[in-house]
Amino acid sequence: MSSRLTFGTLKRIVAILIAIAIVLAAGIVVGQAPAIFGVEEDPEASITFEDKQGNGTTVTIQEVSLSDGGYIVLTDGGDEPLAVSEHLEAGTHENVTIEREDDATRELVGQLTATVHRDTGDDSFAYYETDGEEDQPYLEDGFPVSDTATVTTTDENALGDSFAVESIDAPATATTNETIQVNATIRNPTEFQTQQSITVRIDGTVFEQRVLELEGGESRTVTFETDTSGAPPGNRTIGVYTDGDGAVTEIDLEFHTDPSVTVDDATTENVTVATAIPEQGFVAIEHNGSVVSTSGQLEPGEHENVTVDLSENASINESDELMATLYAGSPDDVDSASPIEFEDEPVQTTFTIGDVADTESGNESDANDSAAESANE
Structure with missing residues (x-):
């Protein structure tokens, strides 16, 4: 009797071990399903682009990661890119240098946005040539993966005729429905009296714009009464920008009411x-x-x-x-x-x-x- 019980127990143990093996095998198959069945996961990317000084011809991106490889595209809010990186393989890249084209007329200074694009073609960037059909941006929560920074320069040749922003002063905190004072010292580096448009931006969006006239060589501290209504809450970048220069600081914006x-x-x-x-x-x-x-x-x-x-x-x-x-x-x-x-x-x-x-x-x-x-x- 004892022998039959022992044999039955052994059979149950074997059955349990077989069941465990089947479950483990199924788990492995499920975990590898994308690879086994050819299902592609959503492409992912990230980028870090920090404020810096530049020479007007090159810009360095601190770090970028691309799951499928691709490109970094620099823009300034216009319809055409200012510069495009070389093709980047999948993975993480540090200190990526992007050069402007030899025939480009716009210096790589001021507020610039670096956007990560996928490579869906043949290792040549074609997003603008195909009206966005190829080499589309990587997306996160439905928005292009990008980062914005201000590139300043001490090179007067890089600034050209643009006014220079020598300093900025703004509140460290505010709500999203108040008017704040933003002070900036702006200098005309040319010898001639000139008028130029000056903008105040929060995270790249224009919140105030004004035409400023300065004598040749004149520096002036200007106060902007800026309404923050419509700005997203959180730790944001606020900056004052001229045609080819800018200065930024951080501001912590609190949403003015309960959602x-x-x-x-x-x-x-x-x-x-x-x-x-x-x-x-x-x-x-x-x-x-x-x-x-x-x-x-x-x-x-x-x-x-x-x-x-x-x-x-x-x-x-x-x-x-x-x-x-x-x-x-x-x-x-x-x-x-x-x-x-x-x-x-x-x-x-x-x-x-x-x-x-x-x-x-x-x-x-x-x-x-x-x-x-x-x-x-």
Whole structure:
């Protein structure tokens, strides 16, 4: 009897070991699924581009990583690139030097943006030649992977006729709806009286622009009253820029109110909301855990009368429970967007079209009663 029990126990142990082996093998197969079945993972990249002094002809990128290889493209907000790096193999690269073309007229100074592009062709950069069909930028949360820096120079030849920004002074902290004073000392390096456009930018976006006139060789400290409304909260770069020069400092911007989204009106055709959104994003209408429609792109700040059109294919009834949720990212790439959180909770509100309609009807009735009472008085 003891022998039969021992044999049965051995059989169970063997069966368990076989089961464990099968599970482990399955786990290995699942973990290697992309490689085994030819499924490609999303390409990834990162870049670090810091403020520095340059000579106007070259720029150095501190570090860039590219999962699929590609290029770094330098721009200054214009329609054409200022310079493109040589082809970079997949992996991490440090101190990448980018040279401007010999026939280029624009010096590599001022505020520059370095964007990481994939190589989808034949080791030659063709993004602009193909109207964006080839060598598209790497994306993170729906936005191109890039970094912005200010390249200054002490070389008067590199500056050319551009005014020089010798210093900048701005508050270390502010909210996203106040007017701050930004002081900058600006010098005309030429011998002639000249007028030039001066801009104040926060993270690359123009928040103020002014035409300044200086005598030849004159330096002047100028104060800009800059409204921060629309700037994204967080630790940001604020700078003063001329045609070919600039100076920057950091500012910590706090969103001026709590993030929120409220439903003002709703029908089976569209939903109207008011929102305070702390970063670039959109409002999504969700049903049964899925996004059925989105608003257009919203800039950071407070927005009234944001309309979200509901698709006819959504088949939403007045009694269906819906949710209006704030997302960071692009409405054109919902899968890469992420819900905006406040106090560790998503910023969202639950509603039904019927409840909103009843509330609106009640408000109109109350307003009519108040008007009638006022008339009787």
